[in-house]
Amino acid sequence: MRHPTECVVTAYPDGPYxxxxxxxxxDAEGNEIEVTRPVVALCRCGLSGQKPWCDSTHKLIRFRDPVRHRRRESD
Ligand code: FES
Structure with missing residues (x-):
């Protein structure tokens, strides 16, 4: 069971955190952004137009998690 103040980050397959x-x-400039939603998505592909948030650009560019796919290729 998670602690009520715990923050959990999950890498979505071929998508955001x-x-x-x-x-x-x-953010990368040191600006603190208040989070008011229970779940937010952070860009992992690097091409979002709304960084640090995911704007679904990863789908357009067909982002692939290099670590996940490298692991699959070595299996
Ligand atoms: S991960 Fe979704 S826009 Fe980058």
């Missing part, structure tokens, strides 16, 4: 339980996010 899903962050559950965050109260704020700090």
């Amino acid at each position: 899903l962050v559950r339980g965050a109260h704020h996010v700090v």
Whole structure:
């Protein structure tokens, strides 16, 4: 069972990082952004037009998680 103040980050397959339980996010410039939703998606492909948030661009570019696919190729 998770602690009520715990923040959990999950890598969505070939998509963003899903962050559950965050109260704020700090962007690359050091700006603190308040999080008001229970789950937010952070861009992992690097091409979102709304960084740090995912805007689904990863689907258009068919982003593939290099670690996940490297693991599959070596199996
Ligand atoms: S991971 Fe969704 S736009 Fe980058």
